[in-house]
Amino acid sequence: MRDVEARVLDAIDDADTVNLLAEAVRIPSVTGTDAESDLQHRFARLLTEADMDVDVWKLDLDDLRARDGFPGTEAPRAEGYGVVGTTSGEGPPALILQGHADVVPTGDLAKWAGSDPFAARVTGDTLHGRGACDMKAGVAVNLAVVRALHRSGVRLARPLAVHCVVSEEDGGLGAFATLARGHTGEAAVITEPTGGAVITANAGALTFRLELAGRAAHGATRYEGVSAIEVFWPVFQAIRRLEAERNRNLPVIFDGNRMPYPIEVGTVRAGDWASSVPDLLVAEGRMGVRLDEDPAEAREAFEEAVLDAADPWLRANPPVVTWPGGQFASGRLPAGHPLTAEVSSVVAAVRGAAPPETAAPYGSDLRLYNGGGIPSLHYGPGDVAFAHAPREQVELAEVREVTRALVLLTLRRCGAL
Secondary structure, eight states: OOOHHHHHHTOHHHHHHHHHHHHHTTSSSSSTHHHHHHHHHHHHHHHHTTTTTTOOOEOHHHHHHHTTTOOOOSOOOOOOOOEEOOSSSSSOEEEEEEEEBBBBOOOOOSSSSGGGGTEEETTEEESSTTTTTIIIHHHHHHHHHHHHHHHHTBBBBSSSSEEEOOOOTOOOOOHHHHHTTTTSSOOOOOOOOOOOOEEEOOOOOEEEEEEOOOOBBBGGGGGGBOOOHHHHHHHHHHHHHHHHHHHHHHGGGGGGOSSSOEEEEEEEEEOTTTTTTOEEEEEEEEEETTOOOHHHHHHHHHHHHHOOOOHHHHHHHEEEEEEOOEEEEEEEEEETOHHHHHHHHHHHHSSSOOOOEEEEOOOHHHHHHHHHHHHOEEESSGGGGGGTTOOOEHOOOHHHHHHHHHHHHHHHHOOOO
């Protein structure tokens, strides 16, 4: 196998991988947009060129919404496509490499260097752009692995699959659809950014919506009304108390992360006239789900905290809590699963040192794959601190390193003919 491994490693074309990444970043595949579909079709063509058997299908959105376990969505969506490439061979894939095509919106364009988030600008050994880190670098790595195999002429003894999914950012619809399609495997590596670590567990995240009533009045006689903005303050304090309570006695796997289960209010809207007392406030945010916690229990804890906020007006006019949008349960690879050691071994072979094992405070597709009977973990290029940020970037040295590690993992799990 050493000769075979050297042969495939030598077939990696790092410049080609950077070009793949840059091309992907330049397609503005914000969740739910037409460009997301465009990028999926681009990935399908690349997998076909690598001589993989490619399944491309249009998602049946109505059917998926009606299925048990539907993960929810937030972005408006008219269509979506699934893309899975599989090498030839008998039996289920010995390994799946998975990544998502969608990215979050750009935010204020003025905060981006050059004011173009999709320029795929390279400075030194760093590529900048929306999605560069989260997670088009990971998808580029997955493609680089199969392209290196194709160039080398090495055939795998057991199948390798590459899953390209949509809608990860707002719940995981694409992964849910891929599993519902019947695509399975013995193990999966999701190439989300991990900063050199191996992530074997994720907290979950639930999107909530709060509606708080006030009483309208003219701003000149505000004492006749009740401001929904003021009413919100004790609710916000109750949320902060709940957050502190839920982040005590943390699992060892979160060592170094002082708040793996944050609760954050992301948007607040109130009032419709400058000189009126606002009679409605709507706040939306995300609630962290603890490892192995039933999301229903998390929702119940949040609703109790909000409804118990100590305020006479709130007791007479209870807030309305609903749960729209993405609903990420937590997930984890079973402790001691051999996949962890297998990935650590190939990382150590490339880097010279074994990676740390840790958990992440955000939701991801990991819980869907593990919940679907496919042992899964995260290992991929990039630092999550740059994800969703106007300075989003990825170090190309990490792209090169992860590509080599996953080539070795593929050969060792799938074998060669």
